Amino acid sequence: MRGRLLAGALCGALALVGFSGCGIPERTEVQIDRRKEPATEPGAVNAGRQEPPTRMMSGDDPEAFVRNFLSAAAGESDRAYYRVKQFIDPQYRNRLQEKRGSEVELTVVRLTDTRSVYDGPRVTVTIVVQQVGVLRTDGTLAPPVSGDTEYTFGLRSVGQPGATQNGASFFVTEPPNVLLLSDTALQDYYASQVIYFWSSDRTQLVPDLRYLPDTVPNERRLNEVVKWLVGGPSDWLRTGVVGLPDRTELINNATGGDGRWEVNLDMPGDDRTQIDQLITQLAWSLRDFDGELELKIRNNSVKVENLAGRRSSHSLYPLLLEGPQRYCVFEGAIHPLADEPSAVVPIDPTANKNVVSAGLARSGEQILAALVVTTGGGKQRLIVGTGRGPVTSFAKGQDFKEIGSPVWLRSSDPRQPQGLVVADGKLYRFDQNAHTTQIMLNLPPGVVTAVAASLDGQRIALIAGGGLYVAAVNLLDGGGVTIGPSRRVSTSLTGLSAVDWNDEYRLLVAASAARPAIYQISVDGVSQTRLDPDPRAKVTHLSAFPVNSTIQVSSAFMYEANGVAYRTDSDERISSAQVAGVSPPPAGVRQGNPSAPFFLF
Secondary structure (H helix, E strand, O other): OHHHOOOOOOHHHHHHOOOOOOOOOOOOOOEEEOOOOOOOOOOOOOOOOOOOOOHHHOEOOHHHHHHHHOOOOOOOHHHHHHHHHOOEOHHHHHHOOOOOHHHOOEEEEEEEEEEEEEEOOEEEEEEEEEEEEEEOOOOOEEOOOOOOOEEEEEEEEOOOOOOOEOOEOEEEEOOOOOOEEEHHHHHHHEEEEEEEEEEOOOOOEEEEEEEEEOOOOHHHHHHHHHHHHHHOOOHHHOOOEEOOOOOOEEOOOOEEEOOEEEEEEEOOOOOHHHHHHHHHHHHHHOOOOOOEEEEEEOOEEEEEEEHHHHHHHOOOOOOOOOOOEEEEEEOOEEEEEOOOOOOOOOEOOOOOOOEEEEEEEEEOOEEEEEEEEEOHHHOEEEEEEEEOOOEOOOEEEEEEOOEOOOEEOOOOOOOOOEEEEEEOOEEEEEEOOOOEEEOOOOOOOOOEEEEEEOOOOOEEEEEEOOEEEEEEEEEOOOOOEEEOOOEEOOOOOOOOOEEEEOOOOEEEEEEEOOOEEEEEEEOOOOOEEEEOOOOOOOEEEEEEEOOOOOOOOOOEEEEEEOOEEEEOOOOEEOOHHHEOOOOOOOOOOOOOOOEEEEEEO
């Protein structure tokens, strides 16, 4: 995708340098990823630090020039305006009004089309874009503030066609009064870095995605991460997490090297439990740092901790090490798949009937079970039970016309487990007594069609009104649940039908851009990658076991399309022969298809 971002663009400009007859693509293609292994861990150190391109690197290639112009702002913010102005004709540079310090913002856009009109040596370029977000100096990508779908600017040829002057043939004239950055440049010149904040009840660390310029040297990366933690969480997470105490400040710079690191904070109070939690927060936010970390409060050393040791002793997620087990619904009952030898159905047989879909989860030694079952009159009902397994007692909820697959919030109090479910186009909270309460969402009008909960249980993804959203979860004392302001995820995809979490900051989304497919999309919409499975029909059910640091397994998900279930670890359809505990049918009797596959973990 990156190498072809402007394929076919600027045809008029290409004619200036001896090319003609090229077409403009209708939209940018989505990159296809056929890898089985998990993607690179966020925060990993890049082997080769990349500098953003300079004006002279494009020579007399207008396509490369525009691509480089949309990458020039990448890097550390204090010189962003300087880098961009090198691409702008000197007589037009004062049109780009500079901001300073934390006010510097980059407008991140996704190119969907490019048009060009030329008149002699002058070319007028119009780029058609989708607004992705605003990159701030704290590494957060905030939602878009502009509704602009086009930007128009000129290109002035410096020399004769085919010749270069000072290594480049173009300047930008009449530039937009914003610092533009393409989504591919954000991925090319920044590292994804996940930092962590404690949930509002301080029981669970919650990931927060940031972007760190590749040009930041290793010895300063520690300082940048600590500054982000001091600055607090991203806006959309604030309702579900807590930052460091008010008035916390970094004293001097966080420093270190050769396996010894030092962080010195001016932090109010002397709560030893909170300080210990801060060490855990730092250890995971600096997950690719090893060695000894010394934490000082107002220049006084309060803790020295081995970072790798702290991560080892304080895992992010309370998961059983045997990993997830695969299940499906077959002929109205839950069954494990045949290649899960240790899996058993944790539901009493008397309740395991008339099942449409299910959401099962482990909470310590407890099994949390939420089943959608059919009732008389063509209605569906949510029934909920908990126990050490098999679950024998189920509470019955109200009837709906149609209920989606229920999901459990894993960070909820195990004494008062909570879950979410979509029913008749609305989002509901449910508890262990199957009581459902509608959750009011601050979203544009439209039905809710899917919900998924992250592994930390403090974030959800929604498909509502045809759009993709993420939001923070706030679990209240007494078992209540509130959903924070939803953030729309910018994507060029249409026909969204199913969603689940693929890892800490990426979603799996079933959609149909040109044809049905499954995509991996970051929570801020920057990256969208079409994955290898080809469902050939609308995906109506999607279930994943998220990649995580506790259980080292590659990305695994299952889905249902056109009434047929599939697993992606073996790229095959799930047949009745692959369902455990199923006897071959009598001669002449045709069995149904396994459906609604899911993981228990």
